[in-house]
Amino acid sequence: MNIILLGPPGAGKGTQAHRMVEHHGMRQLSTGDMLRAAVKAQTPVGQKAKAVMDRGELVSDDIVSELIDAELTALAPETGVIFDGYPRTQAQAEQLDGLLAKHGRCLTRVIELGVDEDALVERITGRFSCAECGTLYHDMANPPKTDGVCDQCGSTEFKRRPDDNEETVRTRMQEYRAKTQPILPHYEAQDLVARVDGMASIEDVSHAIDALLT
Ligand code: ADP
Ligand code: ADP
Ligand code: ZN
16 A cells, blocks of 8 residues: 555644554655654755755755655565655656656555644644654644653653744645645546545544545
8 A cells, every 4th residue: 555645734644644554554754754854863955954844845856755765765565655745746746656666656545634724723833742752742632641741652752843833834834735735636637536534533534544545
C-alpha cells in the first residue's frame, strides 16, 4: 500500500499517519519531519530550509523529492508507505510519479482530509508533541491522559513548533490553497482520490481511513 495524505496544515495528517503506522505496519514519510530533523542537525539542506519554513513558505521541490528518494531507496519494497505532506506542488506530484516508477511502487489512494479553516488555526496553535517519541497532542482536543506525561513513552518533555503561530499558519494555508489543492485533479484523473471529513473526532477519522484501506 502506498497512500498520500493530503490536507491543509493542522488537518490531522501526522496524527492519522501515526495511527496507520500502528494499525497497518506502514512507514510514515513526512517531509516536514525530515526537514525539521535537517534543521536541527544543521545540515546544508536544513540551513537552506530554515528561514523558508519559519515564514510558512514551501521549500524547493528538488530538496523534498531528494529526501523522499533517499527514504524509498532505504526501504524494503514490501513495506507500505504513507506520504505525509508530500507532494505539495504539481512539480512534486510529477517527481513522485517518477520516484514510484523507479522504486517499483504504485499509488493505492490519495486521502484528502477536509477541515474548516477556522478550526485549523485553533488546531495549530494548540499543537504540541512529545520531545522523546514525537506523539502529537493538542491542548484542548487531545491532551495526554496524565497532565505533563506522554501516553506512549512516559517522557515529561514536550515541544512546540516555531512555525505554529497564527501569522505563519495563514501563509501556510495560502500556500496549500494556491499550490497543493491544484494537484488534486492529477490524482482524480486516475480515480485515486477519497475525501474524509477531518472535522470528525480523531477516532472517527481513523475508522473512515481504515475503511478505505481494506
Ligand atoms: P503541517 O503539518 O502543518 O502540514 P509540515 O510539517 O508538513 O506542516 O511542513 C512544515 C513546513 O515544512 C512547511 O510549511 C514547508 O515550509 C516545509 N515543507 C514540508 N513538506 C514540504 C514539501 N513537500 N514541499 C515544500 N515544503 C515542505
Ligand atoms: P497535520 O499533520 O495535518 O498538520 P496534525 O496531525 O499535527 O496535523 O494535527 C494538528 C493538531 O490537531 C494536533 O495538535 C492534533 O492533536 C490535533 N488533531 C488532529 N486531528 C484532530 C481531530 N480529528 N480533532 C481534533 N483535533 C485534532
Ligand atoms: Zn512520548
